[in-house]
Amino acid sequence: MAKKSMIASVAAVAGATTVILGKRNLRTKLSRSIQSLYRKISGEEKRIEKEKKENIGHSSPYDYEDNKMVGEGALTSVQYYNNKQQKSHQ
Numbered sequence: 885m886a887k888k889s890m891i892a893s894v895a896a897v898a899g900a901t902t903v904i905l906g907k908r909n910l911r912t913k914l915s916r917s918i919q920s921l922y923r924k925i926s927g928e929e930k931r932i933e934k935e936k937k938e939n940i941g942h943s944s945p946y947d948y949e950d951n952k953m954v955g956e957g958a959l960t961s962v963q964y965y966n967n968k969q970q971k972s973h974q
Contacts, residue, residue, distance in 0.1 A: 904910045923929040944950065 904914055920929075923932070
């Protein structure tokens with residue numbers, strides 16, 4: 885009896901897994917949920933939040949990704965200004 889219920893349980897889990905992993909949006913949701921749960925359990929989520937609060941308004945010279953983003957943002961506004969000037973002089 886126990887063997888039949890165990891086989892039925894395994895079959896049910898396999899069926900549910902197939903349905904979930906077969907659909908891309910469900911697979912993505914499951915993956916994000918698992919990652920979020922892992923971050924909560926490992927304490928990484930608190931560390932990330934603390935880093936975000938510390939970095940607000942204070943760009944580290946060694947944070948290359950952040951500096952690149954700031955530089956691209958500055959370049960975008962300069963390009964916009966230059967395009968406006970060129971259109972007004974034509």
